[in-house]
Amino acid sequence: MLRRTFCALVAAAALSSPAFAQDGKPLNFGIISTESSTNLKQAWQPLIDDLSKAVGVPIKPFFASDYAGIIEGMRFNKVQLGWFGNKSAMEAVDRANGEVFASVIDKDGNPGYWSVLLVNKDSNLQTLDDVLKNGKQLSYGAGDPNSTSGTLVPGYFLWGAHKIDPKTFFKTVRAANHETNLLSVINKQVDVAINNTEMLERYRVNTGKDATESVRVLWKSPLIPADPMVVRSDVPADIKKRIQEFFVNYGKGADAEREQKILAGLTYKGFRPSSNAQLVPIRQMELAKQKIHVETDTTLSAADKKAKLAELDRKLDELDKLAAKPQ
Numbered sequence: 001m002l003r004r005t006f007c008a009l010v011a012a013a014a015l016s017s018p019a020f021a022q023d024g025k026p027l028n029f030g031i032i033s034t035e036s037s038t039n040l041k042q043a044w045q046p047l048i049d050d051l052s053k054a055v056g057v058p059i060k061p062f063f064a065s066d067y068a069g070i071i072e073g074m075r076f077n078k079v080q081l082g083w084f085g086n087k088s089a090m091e092a093v094d095r096a097n098g099e100v101f102a103s104v105i106d107k108d109g110n111p112g113y114w115s116v117l118l119v120n121k122d123s124n125l126q127t128l129d130d131v132l133k134n135g136k137q138l139s140y141g142a143g144d145p146n147s148t149s150g151t152l153v154p155g156y157f158l159w160g161a162h163k164i165d166p167k168t169f170f171k172t173v174r175a176a177n178h179e180t181n182l183l184s185v186i187n188k189q190v191d192v193a194i195n196n197t198e199m200l201e202r203y204r205v206n207t208g209k210d211a212t213e214s215v216r217v218l219w220k221s222p223l224i225p226a227d228p229m230v231v232r233s234d235v236p237a238d239i240k241k242r243i244q245e246f247f248v249n250y251g252k253g254a255d256a257e258r259e260q261k262i263l264a265g266l267t268y269k270g271f272r273p274s275s276n277a278q279l280v281p282i283r284q285m286e287l288a289k290q291k292i293h294v295e296t297d298t299t300l301s302a303a304d305k306k307a308k309l310a311e312l313d314r315k316l317d318e319l320d321k322l323a324a325k326p327q
Contacts, residue, residue: 026058027235030070030082033144034199035179037063039206044083046262047250054246055239066177067146074098074232081231081243086282087148089228093276101240102229102247103274107201107267114197115149115221117158118185121214123192128218131192132162140170141181141193148282149196150178153221156285160292179203186214196224201267225278229271247271280323287316 029048031040041061052059062079064070067088073079075096083104084092092098106113119125131138143150159166167173174190178199184190203211229247231240251259251270263270291312294305 026060027055027080027239028062028073028078028082029059030062030064030073030079030084032067032070032082032084032088033063033065033177035177035202039179039202043265047266050250050259050262051243051246055242057239067144071096071146074230077232077234079232080235081229084228084230085146085148086225086228086279087152087286088146089230090279090282090286091146092230093279097233098230099233100228100274100276100278101231101244102271103226103278104229104266104271105226105269106198107264107269109269110223110226112223112226113149115153115157115224116195116197116200116217117154117192117219118182118195118215119192119218120185120188121216122188123216125192125218126216131218132164135164135169136171138170138191139172139174140166141184141190142166142173142175143181143194144175144177147178149198149221149224150181150194152282152285152289153224154194154219156289157221158219160289163296182211182215186211192218198227198267205265205267225281226272228274228278244273248273277322280319284316284319284323287312287319291316 029044029051031037031044034040040063044061048059048061062070062073062082064073067085070079070082070084071088071091074082074092084098089098089100093100105111117128117131119131125131125134125138143154145151159169174184176184178195179202181190181193182195182199182203185193185195200211203209231243235243248271251263253259291309294300294308294312297305300308
């Protein structure tokens with residue numbers, strides 16, 4: 001179903017937005033679906049317009065209904081660059097010829113953000129322990145499967161740490177984007193939902209309201225590396241260079257005041273250079289999650305389990321060595 005839906009989306013995109021070539025046809029800028037495409041377009045379009053002028057190539061926004069649509073868009077060269085989360089960037093690098101070239105800096109200068117577990121302020125759930133004791137009576141708003149803060153990080157640091165599979169632990173589970181999950185908690189449509197601190201700030205920018213007046217944070221993750229910007233490796237080198245220079249200098253030049261207003265609408269202070277190395281801790285979490293799954297898999301023979309664990313340990317050792325190298 002997902003592949004059929006995506007193929008239709010790609011076909012439509014191909015008709016309206018020709019794939020990039022060196023003859024000046026547009027580059028498509030993929031934007032992960034953290035909230036409604038209307039809100040995202042309003043926030044990103046001014047920056048995309050400036051990017052088009054700086055690079056000298058028309059840039060068009062590309063939206064899909066989920067993260068997988070943007071990953072597949074880059075895989076089939078219908079998306080040439082864009083804003084990703086760390087897990088979706090990892091998928092784009094591994095499966096869609098992508099490479100990380102920059103990462104965002106939030107409005108307070110933080111090098112990342114946090115995943116959070118939310119309940120409505122009127123809820124009787126006062127602590128994480130209350131959730132852990134009452135899962136069978138609760139509805140849960142899960143994140144997109146390819147979301148770092150919505151799935152990977154809570155899957156490892158929250159649910160994995162308590163040996164919980166949300167799909168069987170809660171009465172009902174519904175996966176949605178961050179905006180939908182936040183509004184669902186505010187409107188008491190779900191009992192508990194995962195989210196992140198970036199969305200709480202976006203809610204303030206979009207509505208002028210402080211989400212913490214309506215929701216309570218029961219759990220906060222370790223720091224997650226800031227969202228990466230990704231470009232396809234086969235975009236011409238001179239274009240890639242101009243793209244990176246645009247982002248790392250945006251909000252700092254002669255037009256800084258106007259550009260900072262645009263960045264404020266994105267809840268960003270700016271961008272810094274980055275590379276695929278920023279995905280190492282995300283890869284470590286993904287492998288650690290796989291290791292937990294293998295260790296608890298009762299269908300595997302002892303020999304198969306030992307072999308799979310040895311291979312995962314080998315990959316983790318390689319990542320540990322990468323993480324130890326100065327960047």
